[in-house]
Amino acid sequence: MPQxxxxxxxxxxxxxxxxxxxxxxxSAQEMQRLDELNMQKHSFSRGxxxxxxxxxxxxxxxxxxxxxxxxxxxxxxxxxxxGFQMAGEIIGLDAISTDRHDGEAVALESSVVCELPxxxxxxxxxxxxxxxxxxxxxxxxxxxxxxxxxxxxxSMRSEERVAAFLLTxxxxxxxxxxxxxxxxxxxxxxxxxxxLGLKLETVSRAFSHFQDEGIIAVKTRxxxxxxxxxxxxxxxxxx
Amino acid sequence: MPQxxxxxxxxxxxxxxxxxxxxxxxSAQEMQRLDELNMQKHSFSRGxxxxxxxxxxxxxxxxxxxxxxxxxxxxxxxxxxxGFQMAGEIIGLDAISTDRHDGEAVALESSVVCELPxxxxxxxxxxxxxxxxxxxxxxxxxxxxxxxxxxxxxSMRSEERVAAFLLTxxxxxxxxxxxxxxxxxxxxxxxxxxxLGLKLETVSRAFSHFQDEGIIAVKTRxxxxxxxxxxxxxxxxxx
DNA sequence: CATGTTTTTTGACTCACATCAAACCCAATT
DNA sequence: AATTGGGTTTGATGTGAGTCAAAAAACATG
Numbered sequence: 001m002p003q004x005x006x007x008x009x010x011x012x013x014x015x016x017x018x019x020x021x022x023x024x025x026x027s028a029q030e031m032q033r034l035d036e037l038n039m040q041k042h043s044f045s046r047g048x049x050x051x052x053x054x055x056x057x058x059x060x061x062x063x064x065x066x067x068x069x070x071x072x073x074x075x076x077x078x079x080x081x082x083g084f085q086m087a088g089e090i091i092g093l094d095a096i097s098t099d100r101h102d103g104e105a106v107a108l109e110s111s112v113v114c115e116l117p118x119x120x121x122x123x124x125x126x127x128x129x130x131x132x133x134x135x136x137x138x139x140x141x142x143x144x145x146x147x148x149x150x151x152x153x154x155s156m157r158s159e160e161r162v163a164a165f166l167l168t169x170x171x172x173x174x175x176x177x178x179x180x181x182x183x184x185x186x187x188x189x190x191x192x193x194x195x196l197g198l199k200l201e202t203v204s205r206a207f208s209h210f211q212d213e214g215i216i217a218v219k220t221r222x223x224x225x226x227x228x229x230x231x232x233x234x235x236x237x238x239x
Numbered sequence: 240m241p242q243x244x245x246x247x248x249x250x251x252x253x254x255x256x257x258x259x260x261x262x263x264x265x266s267a268q269e270m271q272r273l274d275e276l277n278m279q280k281h282s283f284s285r286g287x288x289x290x291x292x293x294x295x296x297x298x299x300x301x302x303x304x305x306x307x308x309x310x311x312x313x314x315x316x317x318x319x320x321x322g323f324q325m326a327g328e329i330i331g332l333d334a335i336s337t338d339r340h341d342g343e344a345v346a347l348e349s350s351v352v353c354e355l356p357x358x359x360x361x362x363x364x365x366x367x368x369x370x371x372x373x374x375x376x377x378x379x380x381x382x383x384x385x386x387x388x389x390x391x392x393x394s395m396r397s398e399e400r401v402a403a404f405l406l407t408x409x410x411x412x413x414x415x416x417x418x419x420x421x422x423x424x425x426x427x428x429x430x431x432x433x434x435l436g437l438k439l440e441t442v443s444r445a446f447s448h449f450q451d452e453g454i455i456a457v458k459t460r461x462x463x464x465x466x467x468x469x470x471x472x473x474x475x476x477x478x
Numbered sequence: 479c480a481t482g483t484t485t486t487t488t489g490a491c492t493c494a495c496a497t498c499a500a501a502c503c504c505a506a507t508t
Numbered sequence: 509a510a511t512t513g514g515g516t517t518t519g520a521t522g523t524g525a526g527t528c529a530a531a532a533a534a535c536a537t538g
Contacts, residue, residue, distance in 0.1 A: 072390050080393045153392035154319045154436035158495065189516065197393035199496055204517055220503085220516070397525065428486065438526060443487055459486070459534065 069191055081195040082149075084187060086172060153197045156235070161196040162206035163234045166216070170225060181225040210234070308430055320433040321388075323426060325411060392436045395474070400435040401445035402473045405455070409464060420464040449473070 071081045152161055174180035185192075189200040196203065210216045215231050217224040225231060309322045391400055413419035424431075428439040435442065449455045454470050456463040464470060 072387070080390045082389055150321055150388055150392060151319045153389060154433070188514095194393065200516080201497085201518085202495060205495095208517070427484095439486080440488085440527085441525060443485095444525090447487070 069187065069195075071194070079194065080197075081191050084191075084195070086176075086186070149195075158196075158198055158202050159206045159209065160235045161198060162192075162203060163210070163231050165192065165196055166223065166225065167228075167231060167235070169223075170228070181228065183223055185221045185223055308426060308434075318433065319436075320430050323430075323434070325415075325425070388434075397435075397437055397441050398445045398448065399474050400437060401431075401442060402449070402470050404431065404435055405462065405464065406467075406470060406474070408462075409467070420467065422462055424460045424462055 069081050070083045070085065071079050152164055156164065169183065169185075170180040173183050187195075189203045192198075193200040193203045198206075207216070207218045210231070211218050213230070215225070215227050215234070217226055308320050309324065391403055395403065408422065408424075409419040412422050426434075428442045431437075432439040432442045437445075446455070446457045449470070450457050452469070454464070454466050454473065456465055
């Protein structure tokens with residue numbers, strides 16, 4: 001069990017999604033597990049699973065460095081990336097990790113997209129009311145985010161989706177004090193496609209097209225947004 | 240303000256999503272508002288707004304009778320139905336009602352799909368810890384549900400989506416002790432389409448096709464599932 | 479019951495995206 | 509320098525679902 005320590009929760013300027021800072025309090029066995037993971041560092045590559053106790057995540061993690069993706073796995077092998085989590089954000093909401101949805105087993109998993117280091121924050125303990133309240137915010141935001149993606153998946157066409165994707169990335173970087181117009185993608189075209197409900201070729205074509213239009217400059221994983229306004233516009237114009 | 244009364248929370252066998260029962264505690268003005276709504280009963284039709292204080296829902300409602308839809312509105316007029324809530328379920332999570340998502344104003348609204356009567360449950364009061372805990376479950380489930388829809392929107396084709404939709408409806412009715420094979424749709428093809436990311440014609444065609452196959456029997460809003468196994472199969476087969 | 483309105487169905491056509499396939503780039507390995 | 513392999517780009521082609529349109533059915537109204 002995690003060593004109980006006084007929770008130290010405060011709005012955190014560097015964590016955008018989080019707003020939730022706790023001293024890192026790892027139990028002995030969790031420390032050991034972390035070590036194991038670090039030991040096997042080389043076996044960790046894109047697509048590998050992160051950390052599961054049993055068949056569900058039991059804790060919240062604040063991502064220190066690197067980026068992760070969350071995805072849903074259908075039993076028939078279909079998978080969908082449901083989000084990308086970057087440094088300063090939260091991953092692994094306990095309650096939603098594994099659950100039955102409409103009678104079908106839906107496994108929610110996290111896999112490494114980029115690098116791996118992370119910090120265990122705190123197990124989702126029922127008895128820290130202020131943590132709970134923050135959790136509400138996080139979950140609410142998760143829902144709002146999901147609903148946004150639903151809008152995207154349900155009613156946008158390919159280039160609009162890619163534009164929207166780039167813009168949200170841009171904003172997330174901006175929130176973290178990084179350049180909103182020049183950044184590295186930390187996920188493959190494949191993953192972007194899965195996230196946006198598109199095939200990787202379509203994503204690539206969208207990038208190329210935006211580049212031809214002079215809206216962005218792409219060099220594989222490096223993105224520079226040249227005309228942010230045009231990118232914005234390309235979401236609404238074509239509909 | 241709502242009259243504070245002792246919360247009486249317990250697992251509720253008739254409420255499937257809820258698991259949350261409170262004595263109906265309406266304040267005077269809320270009672271009045273409810274009366275107003277009942278007065279104007281005839282002015283309520285599909286698509287009308289339900290109940291908003293300011294521009295956000297301030298309370299949780301347990302739906303007593305009828306059905307509602309939740310949707311997102313984009314400023315450019317685009318809308319997407321994000322879910323259907325039926326009797327015995329919960330509607331109107333405060334925190335997510337109106338929020339900024341990725342810098343764009345996204346309004347979450349509820350509109351009446353079928354009939355209107357509802358009961359106010361309790362304002363989302365921070366000071367009832369057991370309510371909070373239940374809220375977690377509800378929100379978790381909301382997230383899981385959303386993620387399922389994302390899977391659907393992202394990687395299923397039209398007939399699979401419609402099949403999945405019918406199956407979840409079936410299960411929800413079953414959970415409520417109603418017939419899982421014979422029920423009335425309480426939403427238009429349009430709404431189903433919006434929910435599934437399809438056009439209404441496509442939904443109609445899917446229904447017709449399933450009917451031709453002898454899997455279901457459709458008569459406008461009346462659905463009978465004839466071969467549940469085949470319906471199940473049609474989700475996986477075509478992929 | 480006749481009439482107007484909305485919802486649903488059906489058909490013909492089009493187009494955006496998926497699919498298939500080949501070439502390319504870049505980094506790691508030998 | 510040559511090889512291998514994953515990720516990316518690009519092109520040619522096919523198809524599922526959108527679009528447009530019109531008829532039919534369901535529903536509402538006087």
